[in-house]
Each structure stands twice: as structure tokens, then as C-alpha cells.
Amino acid sequence: METPGRLAWRRFKRNRLAVVGLVLVAALLGSALLAPWVAPRDPAKQSLIEKRARPGAKFVLGADEFGRDILSRVIYGTRVALLVGTLSVVIALAIGVALGSVAGFTGGWTDTLIMRATEVLLAFPYLLLAIAVVSALGPGVLNTTIAVGIWGAPTVVRLVRGSVLALRESEYVGAARALGASGPGLVARHVLPNLLPTVIVYATLFMANAILVEAALSFLGLGVQPPTASWGLMVSTGRDLLLVAPHVATIPGVAIMVAVLGFNLLGDGLRDALDPRLRGDGR
Amino acid sequence: MLTFIVRRLLLAVPVLLGVVFVVMLTVDLLPGDAVSLMLGEHSTPQAVAALRDYLGLDKPLATRYVQYVGRLLTGDLGRSIQQNRPVTAELAEAWPATLELTLAALVLATVFGVTAGVVSAVWPSSLFDAVARLGSLFGLSLPVFWTGLVLIVIFAWWLPWLPVGGTGSLAHLVLPAVALALPSTAMVARMTRSSVLEVLREDYVRTARAKGVRERWVVAKHALRNAAIPVLTLLGLQAGQLMGGAVLTETVFAWPGLGRLMVKAIFARDYVLLQGAVLVFSLAFVLINLLVDLSYGALDPRVSKQG
Numbered sequence: 001m002e003t004p005g006r007l008a009w010r011r012f013k014r015n016r017l018a019v020v021g022l023v024l025v026a027a028l029l030g031s032a033l034l035a036p037w038v039a040p041r042d043p044a045k046q047s048l049i050e051k052r053a054r055p056g057a058k059f060v061l062g063a064d065e066f067g068r069d070i071l072s073r074v075i076y077g078t079r080v081a082l083l084v085g086t087l088s089v090v091i092a093l094a095i096g097v098a099l100g101s102v103a104g105f106t107g108g109w110t111d112t113l114i115m116r117a118t119e120v121l122l123a124f125p126y127l128l129l130a131i132a133v134v135s136a137l138g139p140g141v142l143n144t145t146i147a148v149g150i151w152g153a154p155t156v157v158r159l160v161r162g163s164v165l166a167l168r169e170s171e172y173v174g175a176a177r178a179l180g181a182s183g184p185g186l187v188a189r190h191v192l193p194n195l196l197p198t199v200i201v202y203a204t205l206f207m208a209n210a211i212l213v214e215a216a217l218s219f220l221g222l223g224v225q226p227p228t229a230s231w232g233l234m235v236s237t238g239r240d241l242l243l244v245a246p247h248v249a250t251i252p253g254v255a256i257m258v259a260v261l262g263f264n265l266l267g268d269g270l271r272d273a274l275d276p277r278l279r280g281d282g283r
Numbered sequence: 284m285l286t287f288i289v290r291r292l293l294l295a296v297p298v299l300l301g302v303v304f305v306v307m308l309t310v311d312l313l314p315g316d317a318v319s320l321m322l323g324e325h326s327t328p329q330a331v332a333a334l335r336d337y338l339g340l341d342k343p344l345a346t347r348y349v350q351y352v353g354r355l356l357t358g359d360l361g362r363s364i365q366q367n368r369p370v371t372a373e374l375a376e377a378w379p380a381t382l383e384l385t386l387a388a389l390v391l392a393t394v395f396g397v398t399a400g401v402v403s404a405v406w407p408s409s410l411f412d413a414v415a416r417l418g419s420l421f422g423l424s425l426p427v428f429w430t431g432l433v434l435i436v437i438f439a440w441w442l443p444w445l446p447v448g449g450t451g452s453l454a455h456l457v458l459p460a461v462a463l464a465l466p467s468t469a470m471v472a473r474m475t476r477s478s479v480l481e482v483l484r485e486d487y488v489r490t491a492r493a494k495g496v497r498e499r500w501v502v503a504k505h506a507l508r509n510a511a512i513p514v515l516t517l518l519g520l521q522a523g524q525l526m527g528g529a530v531l532t533e534t535v536f537a538w539p540g541l542g543r544l545m546v547k548a549i550f551a552r553d554y555v556l557l558q559g560a561v562l563v564f565s566l567a568f569v570l571i572n573l574l575v576d577l578s579y580g581a582l583d584p585r586v587s588k589q590g
Contacts, residue, residue: 017420120301124561125568127527132561135549136309212426216531219428220546235429239535246436253429260424 018269
């Protein structure tokens with residue numbers, strides 16, 4: 001008899017693109033954790049005589065406008081991307097699970113209020129809610145994370161509320177209630193385990209979007225501030241040298257694309273493996 | 284059908300009121316004294332007092348909200364702090380450029396995305412399908428601001444075919460529209476492929492084939508029409524994606540639209556102008572999705588009957 005987890009793993013392994021995604025994400029994690037050992041140089045060390053150096057023996061991917069090693073900065077940039085991504089996923093999930101289960105269990109006007117608020121947040125086009133939040137809170141890593149997390153929360157609220165509503169009517173939850181189980185206990189024991197596959201898939205695909213939004217905010221100058229090595233910021237500063245030294249702006253962008261692609265592939269693969277019913281390509 | 288339209292319109296009203304509320308809140312969230320922040324460090328106390336009075340910041344939130352909505356209904360979004368001109372005038376100057384850019388991108392995404400998706404679904408596992416699927420995976424992972432820069436390097440610098448930025452001719456539109464459209468094209472292609480594939484597995488398609496309807500007709504008549512609804516929903520959502528992306532592409536290509544105006548407003552701490560721009564974007568997004576909702580009725584008679 002195979003456990004569901006093992007079955008999912010077997011399905012996952014058969015999917016070559018999913019495995020590529022897993023490898024990419026593992027590589028990102030590795031370079032984030034091992035940055036000081038993997039990076040060939042100090043990402044902050046400037047060398048003004050070697051500024052804008054082309055890729056070569058000394059600087060594998062070239063040097064930026066201050067003569068800093070681009071490869072090392074790209075490697076350190078993984079930390080910012082993954083940190084902002086992971087924390088914003090946590091924020092989105094925390095808000096989403098709390099409000100979604102309150103809405104689902106309580107019903108009535110609380111439910112109406114929460115769902116209307118969710119609809120309002122969903123009415124903001126992509127990126128604009130995050131821009132509005134960051135422009136109010138001020139730029140920086142923490143505020144960027146909060147902005148991205150708030151942007152991701154409404155979808156989680158909907159997911160959690162939907163499954164709470166479905167479970168509320170199920171017999172075993174009714175039985176648990178009759179035995180005196182409380183709301184939060186029910187959420188933890190029955191709702192979340194059932195939602196786990198969906199949440200894992202959403203969180204993985206959301207990571208891809210969170211990395212894109214962080215990069216976009218930093219590119220606009222609203223996100224991570226210099227001298228921190230952030231991919232979006234690197235593209236933005238390289239933009240001024242675009243026609244003189246195109247590698248300064250374009251190489252960090254490749255890192256963004258690879259990271260986003262990795263999480264997208266992994267998310268797609270997880271969806272197909274964990275919940276074949278969820279096939280289809282809506283985000 | 285009429286009740287359906289009226290109901291949907293009424294449902295949009297609280298959402299719009301909420302959007303206005305959130306937009307208004309952003310100024311409230313500003314740390315410290317919002318007004319002296321907006322005017323900068325060299326502002327006179329009189330100017331600060333005047334602006335605070337104008338913004339009504341001494342009044343409670345609810346009062347200000349009612350006032351704001353009241354002014355909004357008369358088409359007054361306030362005066363921008365930097366230029367001291369009506370915000371509506373500044374927005375009116377900028378929005379045609381954004382409309383042009385996002386519409387061009389939406390058309391590109393729809394034409395290329397739907398075509399690629401349908402071809403992929405009709406010949407699954409063909410070479411075209413493999414290339415299109417891999418291409419769309421890359422496409423939806425592209426940061427639009429970066430794609431814009433890469434396109435500039437290739438098509439405006441190495442091969443000096445197209446202008447680097449600015450507006451004025453159709454040639455100016457090509458690069459920003461393509462950069463903006465790529466991720467959406469990828470999404471549309473994926474969605475079209477999977478929904479056409481799904482429809483092609485339906486019983487009524489088998490029936491149509493069994494009774495000898497030609498394959499081209501099966502795809503055109505049954506598959507496309509039924510696959511249209513999810514694709515249309517996605518297009519509505521992509522419109523939001525494109526508007527957000529426009530903020531980035533307009534910055535990259537010096538395109539004089541709402542997005543660039545908005546970024547300028549942020550750096551000038553012109554929150555009145557920023558509020559106006561965010562509001563216009565959100566209103567447009569809500570209205571587009573309302574239109575998408577309404578068009579379901581036309582595509583699928585079952586929808587309007589359910590109400």
C-alpha cells in the first residue's frame with residue numbers, strides 16, 4: 001500500500017520539467033545559504049579602475065558601475081529574493097488562513113465584511129496595490145515584504161474560506177464539533193491538512209510572483225535600497241549604462257527569470273503531482 | 284439579461300467605494316506629518332497649514348471619506364501638489380498614451396496567445412506544441428522591465444531598427460508593447476491550450492466528429508466557443524497585469540503615460556496625484572472585469588439565466 005505522499009513523489013519524478021524546477025529551486029536555496037562560500041569575491045568590494053569590466057577571467061560575469069563583481073552580487077541577491085519571497089508568503093498565508101477561517105466559520109456579517117474587503121483588494125491591478133502600500137510605508141526590504149504579502153493575501157482568504165465552507169457541512173467536522181472542538185482547533189486539525197496540497201502549490205507559484213514584484217519594486221526604486229544586492233536594483237542601476245555596458249543591467253535580469261522559472265516549474269509540477277484535479281493553468 | 288446587467292453594476296458599487304477608501308488610507312498611513320512630507324523641508328508653516336486645511340486632515344476619517352467621494356462624483360480629484368493643476372487634467376493628458384500601450388499589448392497577447400494555444404491543443408505533443416509550451420513557461424517568467432531593456436539593446440542599438448523610447452509613431456509603440464505583452468501572451472497561450480484540450484475531450488465533440496462534421500468545423504464551432512469563457516476571464520485579469528506592467532514599461536521606454544506619471548508622483552511625494560492615478564487604474568480594472576462578466580451572457584446563454 002502506497003502513502004499519498006509517495007504516490008505524489010512518483011508522479012512528480014516522472015515530470016521532467018518539474019524536476020528541472022526542483023533543481024533550480026535547490027540551486028537558489030544553496031546559493032542563498034552558502035553565498036559567502038560560493039561567491040568568488042566580496043559583493044561590496046569596489047574597484048573603480050575596473051568599473052564596467054566586461055565578463056572575463058577576473059570577473060566571470062563582469063563588474064558593475066563601481067567595479068563590484070556581478071556574479072557575487074547575483075549570488076548574494078538570491079538571499080534578498082528568497083527572503084522577501086518566503087516572508088511575504090508567510091504573511092499572505094497568515095492573514096489568509098486567519099481571515100478565511102473566521103469568515104467561513106462565523107458567517108453572517110463578519111463573513112460579508114471580510115469577503116467584501118477581499119474583493120476590494122482584488123480590484124487593484126497587479127503591482128499597483130504593492131506600489132501604493134510601499135509608497136505609504138516607505139521603501140525598504142521589510143516594507144516591500146509587507147506590501148507583497150498583503151497583495152497575496154486575498155487569494156488565500158478565498159481558498160481557505162471556500163474549503164471551510166465545504167468542510168463545515170461534512171459529517172466528521174460536525175461530529176468533532178459535537179464533541180466540543182473549537183473553531184481554531186477545527187481549522188488546525190481538519191481544514192489545514194485538507195488544504196495543504198492546494199496551499200503548497202499556491203505558495204510555490206506565489207513565490208514566483210513575489211520575486212517578480214520585489215524585483216519590479218526595487219527596479220522602480222521603491223523596494224530594496226542600495227547598497228544591498230537586489231536583482232531588481234541591479235537592473236535599475238545598470239540601466240544608466242545600458243548602451244555602454246549592457247551586461248551590467250541584463251545579467252541580473254537573467255537571474256530573476258531563472259528564479260521565477262524555477263518556482264513556476266516546481267509549482268506546476270507540484271500541482272500535477274499533488275492534486276491532478278487542479279489541472280488547468282489559472283494562477 | 285437586463286436584470287443581470289443591473290445586478291452586476293450594483294455589485295461593483297461597494298467594491299469601487301472600497302477602492303476609494305483604500306486609496307485614501309494610503310495618505311493616512313504616511314509616517315509622521317504627511318503634509319510637511321509632501322511639501323518638503325523648505326515649506327513655510329503657512330503652506331503646511333493651508334495644505335492640511337485643503338486636504339481636511341484635521342477632520343475625522345469618515346468625514347474626509349464622505350467629502351472625497353462627494354468631490355469624486357463631481358469629477359474633482361483635487362489639485363496636484365507639484366504642479367498645482369487639477370489632477371483630472373494631468374491624468375487626462377497621460378491616459379491616452381497608457382490606453383494605447385495596454386491596448387496594443389492586449390491585442391498582441393490575444394492574437395498570438397490564442398493562436399498558439401489553439402494550434403498546440405489541436406496538435407498536442409507536436410513539435411510546435413513542445414516549443415510553444417516551453418516558450419510560454421519562459422515568457423511568463425520574464426520581468427517586463429528587463430525584457431524592455433533587452434529589446435532596446437537588441438533592436439534599438441545592435442540592429443538600429445526601432446527607436447529607444449518616447450512616442451510619436453507606430454515604430455515607437457512596437458518595443459514597449461512587445462515587452463509588455465510577452466508574459467500575458469504566455470498566460471493566454473497556456474490557458475487557451477488547456478481549455479481547448481478539455482473541450483475537445485467532451486462528449487458533444489465526439490458526437491460531432493462521429494456524425495462526420497469536419498475537424499476544422501468542430502474546432503471552430505464547438506471547441507473555440509466553449510473554450511472562450513475561461514480565456515476571456517483570463518484576459519480580464521491580464522488587463523490588470525498589463526496596467527501594472529505599464530508602470531514598468533513606461534518607465535523603461537520614457538512613455539508619457541499614467542504609469543510614468545504615477546512613478547513621478549511617488550518620488551515627488553505628490554500623494555494627491557498618486558491617489559488619482561491609482562484610482563483611475565483600479566476603476567479601469569474593475570470596469571474591464573465588469574465588461575468581461577457581462578460578455579459571458581452573450582457567449583453562454585446559461586450564465587444570464589442564472590443571474
